[in-house]
Amino acid sequence: MNLNSNETAFEINLKPAVAKRTARIPVKCKQKNRFIPVFLGTVAVLTILSLWYLEIDWGKMASRIPDVGEVFWDLAHLDFANMDLVFSSLVETISIAVLSLLYSLILGIIFGMLAAKNVFRIPVLSVVTQSFFTFLRAVPTPVWVLLMLVCLGMGPEAGVAGLCVHTTAFFTKSFAQSFENIPDETIEALEATGANRLSIFTNAILPAALPQIVAWAGMRLETNFSECAILGMVGAGGIGYVISNSLQGYDYGTAGVAILLVFLVAYCIERIFVRIKKKFS
Amino acid sequence: MTKRIPLIARDLKQLYTVFLIVAIVLFAVCSYLTNFNVMTLIANGDAFWEFITEDFLPPALPKSSRIPGILSSVLVTLALAMSATTIAAILAFFVSLFGSEKVSPFPKAAKFVRGFATFLRNIPALVWAFILFSSLGIGTGVGFVALCITSFAFMVRAFVETMEDVSQDCVESLQAVGATFPQRVSQAILPSCLSGFLSWFLYCVEINIRASTIVGMVGGGGVGLTLFSYIKGFQYDIALSIILLIAVMVIVVDQVTGKLRKEILK
Numbered sequence: 256m257n258l259n260s261n262e263t264a265f266e267i268n269l270k271p272a273v274a275k276r277t278a279r280i281p282v283k284c285k286q287k288n289r290f291i292p293v294f295l296g297t298v299a300v301l302t303i304l305s306l307w308y309l310e311i312d313w314g315k316m317a318s319r320i321p322d323v324g325e326v327f328w329d330l331a332h333l334d335f336a337n338m339d340l341v342f343s344s345l346v347e348t349i350s351i352a353v354l355s356l357l358y359s360l361i362l363g364i365i366f367g368m369l370a371a372k373n374v375f376r377i378p379v380l381s382v383v384t385q386s387f388f389t390f391l392r393a394v395p396t397p398v399w400v401l402l403m404l405v406c407l408g409m410g411p412e413a414g415v416a417g418l419c420v421h422t423t424a425f426f427t428k429s430f431a432q433s434f435e436n437i438p439d440e441t442i443e444a445l446e447a448t449g450a451n452r453l454s455i456f457t458n459a460i461l462p463a464a465l466p467q468i469v470a471w472a473g474m475r476l477e478t479n480f481s482e483c484a485i486l487g488m489v490g491a492g493g494i495g496y497v498i499s500n501s502l503q504g505y506d507y508g509t510a511g512v513a514i515l516l517v518f519l520v521a522y523c524i525e526r527i528f529v530r531i532k533k534k535f536s
Numbered sequence: 537m538t539k540r541i542p543l544i545a546r547d548l549k550q551l552y553t554v555f556l557i558v559a560i561v562l563f564a565v566c567s568y569l570t571n572f573n574v575m576t577l578i579a580n581g582d583a584f585w586e587f588i589t590e591d592f593l594p595p596a597l598p599k600s601s602r603i604p605g606i607l608s609s610v611l612v613t614l615a616l617a618m619s620a621t622t623i624a625a626i627l628a629f630f631v632s633l634f635g636s637e638k639v640s641p642f643p644k645a646a647k648f649v650r651g652f653a654t655f656l657r658n659i660p661a662l663v664w665a666f667i668l669f670s671s672l673g674i675g676t677g678v679g680f681v682a683l684c685i686t687s688f689a690f691m692v693r694a695f696v697e698t699m700e701d702v703s704q705d706c707v708e709s710l711q712a713v714g715a716t717f718p719q720r721v722s723q724a725i726l727p728s729c730l731s732g733f734l735s736w737f738l739y740c741v742e743i744n745i746r747a748s749t750i751v752g753m754v755g756g757g758g759v760g761l762t763l764f765s766y767i768k769g770f771q772y773d774i775a776l777s778i779i780l781l782i783a784v785m786v787i788v789v790d791q792v793t794g795k796l797r798k799e800i801l802k
Binding site: 502517 | 552555559562563565566567569570571572574576577580583584587588611612614615616618619622623654655658659660662663666667668669670671672673675676677678680681730731734737746747749750753754760763764767772775779782783784786787790796799800802
């Protein structure tokens, strides 16, 4: 639907007879997209079917709602006794997020170069790269981390490697898109001078795509941090492990501190990048 | 030396230099803090390839008696994502009306609504799941609520932004003629923003398909739990087939939502 159409859609009814009777201005807006009602109906049906299929025991859940309040009350009693543990695992989590971001940035530029259709102009190569990374992207990060844990053992290596898989896949797709958005004239001009493909890439395509690369990286840091905070819960180290461990050990005070810190860091990252984005645009 | 034509403006170049330096410093600090070294990873390469070629490949099918159970767990994951997103979208729609200063009947409270949503959003879904597990017990219902919380918060933000991007003229003109709050919503906000809302809703479905798999892994049920049990049971070849199944599920959903989004934004 066109966004401007609603401005013209308000038909002011000027017929005197109607105006006298109701003294109201009818503000009818004609829905133009026929597809939307159908879509809404389908969504409603699917949702009801899903809820029916899930067979959630709502009564049991409702009866336990007071417990939720209790848990939040316990969480609010912050316990700073284990602060050094919480803090060191938070630092570890942030480092893993940053490291995986930086490594994937490099890998993403390389693979994005292969996946973009206008860099090497080998269609088969870009199709193969694109579809391989589509597969990697479709599988959630914790799965990769779990597998990396199996073959690399516990420690930050598994976290970095696992996060890198998904982040690289994401970057490959988005960087390839940015590279393909470069106007063909730029590339053709360099082709005419006889530059080889690699130097065309480093001198024309990469510099032109830099603002987008920075923007994507900023966006990804947010996701990476929250993913990284999750990883501990499936068995890797970091702040997630502290949260899940202390929740399972009924140590709600420590868990409260850890959750609060996760929130604060995520919030700061978001704020910083809102600022940077404003500066760039 | 050959003269070069500068391709980037000087101030921009400075900015990128700053970014590069920040990146290098961060890299050094983080590598030091985690003792992470790519070289150890490369040195471990043999074990890695051995794992991939011997344990992981080729994908094996689970016992035929298990297959219906796995397929139904995929359905649980899909149903979880679908229902949680819809319920969250309905709630988010009503809450977001109060989150925008220009639309809300109580403009002063708008900041609090947005702040609350920011708080809910910045805590990952899995953390919510764990908090709820410790109070509500493990089960699909908890996964549902955890997904609802994050997608609700995400959509409140997205909906508020959509409403503020759209021109506010019609809201103001309706206010000027004395339209009540429900009238303003149904006649001005809904017609102009509905397609934007639905586009965000579809995006959220995409996210939630992945998230419900993850929440499933820690006890929310669905295909995530199945995968987790195979990985924990060292049956990696079967796990690979389930990973492929998850990938197919996600790609199909992405394709479908992409098509639907094009239809809606027409």
